[in-house]
Amino acid sequence: MTTAASNELFPVFLQLNQLHTLLVGGSHVALEKLTALLGNSPYASVTVVAKQISEGVRTFTKDFPGVRLYERAFDEHDLDNVDLVVVASNNPALNNRIRQACRRRHLLLNVADKPELCDFYLGSVVKKGNLKLGISTNGKSPTIAKRIKELLNDALPEEIDETLTYMSQLRDLLKGDFTDKVKQLNAHTASLIASKEDA
Incomplete structure (x- = not known):
């Protein structure tokens, strides 16, 4: 039996190199999301759609062959043949529009800094070779998750x-x-x- 305050998230590790991810947004928040996605799965297939794509995003993604950049407004057809959707937008109307479209298509969605719109969260990850540990605070405090990540990185031996x-x-x-x-x-x-x- 669970309580109202319990964390009911089910942790999974996705093989992003076998999935197609859509990222809507091109700002520094989009860069954070790309860093998390590609840092864990360098061969991931990611399509980025945004009215403006920052130089930081362009520079970061140039060494990742699976990333495609489209500098234009989001269109619902961008969801065709997509497995996973990540939104890095501060436009509430756009966020809700994408949320509704993802629901109709049964696509899992993550919206930056909007836990109530998310089907999944991008938690902090500790990596030591083949070992990966995912850390979640149920969307309550990414800062604490990062601190715990630092502690575990220091505690786990490189060997x-x-x-x-x-x-x-x-x-x-x-x-x-x-x-x-x-x-x-x-x-x-x-x-x-x-x-x-x-x-």
Whole structure:
């Protein structure tokens, strides 16, 4: 049973390189969204539509072949063949228009700084090689999420990726059914953590 104050978000990790994302907006807020999207998935397919596209957006995206820029007003046909929509606009009428169009098409939407219009949030992400941790404050405080990200970045050792590779190789070598493998992997993980604590 949940309370009114609980965080009911369901965390997922999307393979953006297999999806088509539409970003509406070309300002510094759009640049923040692009930095998050492409920083996590450099081969993502992203179409940017905005009446004005800043030089910062143009400069940042020039090294990403999957990004297309269109300097013009949004049209509902921009939603054709799109999987995900991100809006970085301070135009309430446009935001609501896109929200309604996304609902009709069953497209998931994120609107910058408008939690009430969002189907999903772009949370802070901690990255250490193959390890990614998503942090959400349920839209309450992105600033706290960033602070927690900094703490975890400092706390997690750089060698964690080597440990992940080792565990992956070990999993492939283990014999037995699923339950046996889980028990063996748990035992190895416990010993690895203990050795880190003793170091």
